[in-house]
Amino acid sequence: MQRARMWVTAGVLGMVLCGCSSPSGTSGTSGGGSGGSSAAGAAGAAEDEPEVPVTTQDLERVCTDGLGxxxxxxxxPKKKTVHPAQLMNSTGDGWTSGVPADGDFxxxxxxxxxxxxxxxELVVCVERTKATATGKxxxxxxxxxxxxxxxxxxAYRLRVVEARTGKERYEHTGKVESDECPYYIFTSEGEDADKYxxxxxxxxxxxxxxxxIAP
Structure with missing residues (x-):
């Protein structure tokens, strides 16, 4: 086994746990914080101006309530150009805005x-809907x-939602199963360090x- 390394970045404690099996891959997203969104997403905006999100975290309401x-x-969709999307992730306890790692998209x-x-223009909502112990x-x-x-x-649920209207454009549900041990895992404060x-x-x-996104 290799010796674990610990570090502190932006107030979050991380831990690398080295095992013996081959890498299983990690998603590589970086969150914008799982705290509440800024006040109504439009603090300080004039009443006669259309509402816009102040931070990417404000877009969580598109995933939770279908409110754009x-x-x-x-x-x-008729425009054959890239339609920028915001990635939002949830593991069952609120939503976190994220930026995919280089090379993911x-x-x-x-x-x-x-x-x-x-x-x-779009919000991609990715949420874990169920977790089942493998026994491993x-x-x-x-x-x-x-x-x-x-x-x-x-089990997970994937949705593509219009950021302006909250209209759902696509939904897919699926499962992720594996009997392999991870090579390393990352944990942060509040997470169970003994679960993967x-x-x-x-x-x-x-x-x-x-x-x-790119028709």
Whole structure:
């Protein structure tokens, strides 16, 4: 086994747990914080101006309530151009805005760190809907001490929603199952360090969102 490494980034504690099996892959998204959205997504806006999101996190309401923002650009599927989308993820406890890792999707498909949330035409909502224990236990290590990791298969729901209207354009449900142990996992404060979930990855739904983002 390799020795674990720990670090602190932006106030979140991370842990690498090294095992003996081959890498199983991680999704590589980076969240915009799972806290509540900024006040109504339009704080300080004039009453006669269409509402727009102030932060990408404000777009969580598109996933939770189907409530869009009238000030965002209209989605026209007839236009054969890239329709920028915001990625939102949920593991069952709120939604987090994310930016896919380089290489997960073609550049321009999803909003990047330097992009404004008001550019979004679509919101891609990816949520874990169920987790089932596989019964497999992986022997790993953290801080030089042995740690047993329990693995879980998951069910997920994928949706493509118009950011302006909240209209759902696409929905797909699926499962992610694996009997392999992870090579490493990342944990943050509040998460169970002894659990590993087989989550849906960008490569699993890239072709599904392409007809809407890049027709």
């Amino acid at each position: 923002f009238a000030g965002l650009p209209a989605y026209d 073609p550049k321009g498909w999803f909003l990047d760190y330097g992009d404004k949330p008001a550019q979004a 236990v992986c022997d790993m290590e953290a801080d030089g001490k042995p740690l047993k990791i329990r693995t879980y298969n998951t 979930y087989n989550e849906v990855e960008p490569k699993d739904y890239r072709k599904r969102v392409k007809p809407f």
